[in-house]
Amino acid sequence: xxxxxxxxxxxxxxxxxxxANDFRSDLSYGEIPSVIYRDEGGTHGNFIPASYRSICAHSxxxxxxxxxxxGGRWIPWRGERTRYELDCANSSDALLMxxxxxxxxxxxxxxxxxxxxxxxxxxxxxxxxxxxQVNGRGDQxxxxxxxxxxxxxAKLTESGFQSATFQLLCRYRDLDEVFEVGDLPVVGEKVxxxxxxxxxxxxxxxxxxxxxxxxxxxxxxxxxxxxxIRAVRSCSFRNRLKLLTWQEIAAALPARLRQFLxxxxxxS
Numbered sequence: 001x002x003x004x005x006x007x008x009x010x011x012x013x014x015x016x017x018x019x020a021n022d023f024r025s026d027l028s029y030g031e032i033p034s035v036i037y038r039d040e041g042g043t044h045g046n047f048i049p050a051s052y053r054s055i056c057a058h059s060x061x062x063x064x065x066x067x068x069x070x071g072g073r074w075i076p077w078r079g080e081r082t083r084y085e086l087d088c089a090n091s092s093d094a095l096l097m098x099x100x101x102x103x104x105x106x107x108x109x110x111x112x113x114x115x116x117x118x119x120x121x122x123x124x125x126x127x128x129x130x131x132x133q134v135n136g137r138g139d140q141x142x143x144x145x146x147x148x149x150x151x152x153x154a155k156l157t158e159s160g161f162q163s164a165t166f167q168l169l170c171r172y173r174d175l176d177e178v179f180e181v182g183d184l185p186v187v188g189e190k191v192x193x194x195x196x197x198x199x200x201x202x203x204x205x206x207x208x209x210x211x212x213x214x215x216x217x218x219x220x221x222x223x224x225x226x227x228x229i230r231a232v233r234s235c236s237f238r239n240r241l242k243l244l245t246w247q248e249i250a251a252a253l254p255a256r257l258r259q260f261l262x263x264x265x266x267x268s
Contacts, residue, residue, distance in 0.1 A: 002219040005159045006032070009090060011266055012157065016089035019264065020045060026083070035089040036069075046087055046094050048260040051101040061101060064125045067093065092156035095265060096144055096213070097125065099249060102257050106147070111252035114244060116209065121148045129202040132173040139172075141198050149207070153199050155214040155221055156246075156265075163187065164194035178204050183231035185224070196228045200241060209240040215267065216245035 003011075009032050016035035017027070023045030028034040037045035044052050055061045067085040086094040100123050105111065112119045127146035130138025145152040155161075169175060169191055178201055185192040196212065203210035214221040225243050232238045246267045250258050262268040 001217065003217045004220065005157050005218070008215065008218065009034075009157045012090055015264060015266065020089075036083050036087045037089065038083075038087060044087075046089060046091070048098055048102065048257060050103055050256075051098045054101045054103055055097060058101075061097070061125060064093065064097065067126070089264075090157045092154045092158065093125070093144060095156055095246070095261075096152070096154040098260070099253065099257070100145065100147075102254070105253065105257070108252060108254075111249070114248065114252055115147065115150060115211065116242070117148045117150055123147045127151070129206050129208075131198060131202045132205050133171045134173050135171070139198075141202055143199060143202060146208075150209045150211055151199060151203050152211045152213060153195065155212070155218070158221075160221070161193040161195040161224055163190040163192050165190055169194065169197065172198070172201050174201055174204055178233060178237070179231045180233055181231070185227040193224050193228045196225065200228070200232070203240065204237060209242065211242045211244060213244055213246060213249065216247040 013032050013034065017033070020027070020035045020037070024038050024040050025045055026036040026038075028036065035045075042053070042056070043049055047055070055065065065084060065086050069083045069085045069088060085091055086097070088094070100106065106117075106121060106123070107119045109119060124146045125144065127143045129141060129143060129151065131141045132138055143151045144154045166189070175181060179197070184197065191197065200210050202208075212221075212225050214225075216222075222243065229238060229241055232241065246261070246265070250261050250267050253261070258268070
């Protein structure tokens with residue numbers, strides 16, 4: 001059944017409040033509290049153990065664990081220690097790494113076929129494609145993951161894809177070449193789905209494909225995707241733009257990882 005970002009956050013909160021009894025964690029203030037897990041000397045409540053071991057053994061992946069957490073002001077005893085984005089039970093980055101850091105998962109033919117990649121490629125997390133601007137510089141856009149020639153944007157409980165003014169959007173060199181700008185979704189004076197537009201421009205600039213990963217119950221995100229895709233000028237380039245749900249990804253995963261996703265995220 002379709003659900004909203006608020007409903008999904010509430011479901012994740014309920015699941016993880018129960019689950020957190022077995023792990024060291026904090027609970028944020030608010031009507032829908034977030035569970036903030038912590039490392040316990042080689043294990044971490046927000047990760048399936050096999051994926052967490054892989055992350056800790058890979059120097060570049062391990063750096064991702066230090067991504068800043070922006071909700072610290074809602075945490076009791078916030079000065080006690082530093083919390084990070086991937087400690088939060090709602091983190092789409094943590095979900096992404098739980099899946100794609102699992103040992104040998106990218107050697108599975110079904111999953112690689114879904115993604116349209118060759119088996120055995122090592123993913124890069126927090127990739128910066130430096131999307132070219134009119135002034136000749138590249139911006140600081142960060143893509144959640146890059147696997148070979150595939151850029152991936154991952155979503156979970158986020159309310160949308162952010163918005164931006166036309167003025168901000170027009171700084172990108174390839175905007176008019178990639179999009180029929182008048183067909184982009186607009187509310188008031190702002191363009192909706194700014195993150196998607198920017199990610200697609202990044203894929204175009206570095207000759208990659210682009211994938212949005214989201215929960216299949218979030219039909220609002222699926223609708224937002226198609227609102228942007230319809231504005232893409234080139235049919236051949238549009239064929240390199242993909243949408244998959246976490247549920248579709250889960251079907252191609254090992255049984256133990258599928259069980260973890262069902263228990264922790266309700267993804268089945």
